[in-house]
Amino acid sequence: MAVRAVITGVGHYLPERVVENAEFEKTLDTTDEWIRTRSGIERRHFAAEGETTSTMGTAAAKAALSDAGCAADDIDAVIVATSTPDLTFPSVATMIQKELGMVRGFGFDVQAVCAGFIYALSNANAQIVSGQAKRILVIGAETFSRILDWTDRSTCVLFGDGAGAVVVEAQEGQGTSSDRGILAVDLNSDGNYRDMLYVDGGVSTTGTAGKLRMQGNPLFRQAVQKLASTAELAIERAGMVPADVDWIVPHQANIRIIEGTAKKLGHSMDKVVVTVQDHGNTSAASIPLAMSVGRDRGQIKRGDVIVAEAIGGGLAWGAVVLRW
Template sequence: MVPRSRMIGAGAYLPARVMTNDDLARQIETSDDWIRERTGIRQRHIAAEGETTADMAAAAARQALEQAGRKGEDVDLIIVATATPNHTFPATAVRVQAMLGATGPRAFAFDVHAVCSGFVYALAMADRFLVSGQARTALVIGAETFSRILNWEDRGTCVLFGDGAGAMLLEAGEGTGTPADRGVLTTHLHSDGRHHDLLYTDGGVSTTGTAGTVQMEGREVFRHAVVKLAEVAREALDSAGVAAGEVDWVVPHQANLRIIEGTTRKLGIPAERVVVTVDRHANTSAASIPLAFSEAVRDGRIQPGNLVLFEAMGGGFTWASALLRV
């Protein structure tokens, strides 16, 4: 038998406040039509005053635990993927750990920072800990308050992002070592720091002493994204020995509808097998994949036994993919 990391619960959280494109148009020079045509986004959720990344992460985690019939004390490992932590230190994950009561003798928690690819990076790490036997149950969370690092006068960036959190609960299991196994089948992580200046924040602890705001060369990011996402998705399929036609669902990073459509078209996967939430959530960075995944699990689209492909790209550049059978 081959050790596998199996998904046993999924959860999500979105702040109550919804900001529509029309709301933005009252603040900056833009319009609903302009935003929809370029991005597919029509609204986004914005964290309330005092609502933190950890608050949202814990709410999503509780939902995942409830779905799986588990409690906080059952969790050995918590990884929070975020570019917008509560504090410079300690890790947001340890705050979530305390909030969930996941403080058993085997428990440990840490953050991962790979921006929009962060959830897939965190999933890959959790899978390794479970497969090696160092942990038995792991919470993988993507959570972001991107609204706090936006320049709300820059229509090229502020229209793109939103806040939220998604979580996945994994448990160690076994399989036969074939693509028919339930669990994480393969993960693939990449980065190239030469593209730093195409998508970054203009602040930081050791540079300006501030958080800074998002800066982006949109056209260049778009060009790289479609190519790199298709490549890393194919890498996952080839590694697992499955064809694109065998994938039941693609859950992509929700950055831009045109990027999603361009990538899946390159893969030959029809639109009806792609989970899309960018229209309602906008780009929630590391939270976007687990938010979309949780929604599709809860509304019944993703069923036990389905083969699901994740792919994401973020600042750095980082890009990543994962293939799992639910």
């Protein structure tokens, strides 16, 4: 017998404001066609005034708890993946704890940019397998609209706001690849690639939040290669081959990266959950958002084998293989 970390609930939240590509034509030298062709993005959601990472994360958390059929006090820990916290401290996780009415357990944030949810899910898995916790709320939430340079047409059209959440619960398995739950994880980072994607501000440097900066073409080349290799390694660690995977749930950054990674894994796009056209790049929120939407669409079903992979600033990248 083996303890497995099983996803028992999923939920998401998107801000009410939807921004179509055409809106950017009013202020930037860009077009709807240019944005679609290069990214696959058609629209994205932006947070309203007063709406924050913690408020969106709380809404997604409540949806996931409801889906799992459990209450806040059934949760041992809250782990939030975000690069856009409400405040420098305290953590977004503790703010969500308060809003959920939790009076027990612990909460903390994980910062690995777009790979944040993979890192947070890996952490939850380790805590459940070690016996540290039995039920963990893992949330990806971002308000990237607050760190965008609205004069930079190469970046500001790519990102959106939102939140996704899963409830991960300890369950007994056989210790084989037929178990439900997280079957394998692969995590990586390399600080030599820092300048490809970063924010030009921070507490100990400028004292400001800063703005997002990106080198698109070099990052694209790194992304396809690294995402495919991390997914392949995680699949191998799970005792499987790519053909065993029912669904790829990728980080939703760029449709061409998604297509390139699927091709390297030998999968057609009809086995990939794609939401980038409607959400843009929501960083750490994109994979749980896609999981929730994919489940709601009827794509992801109980027993399906899923590989989720992401790459973000750092560079940091990784993959998780799980059975839903």
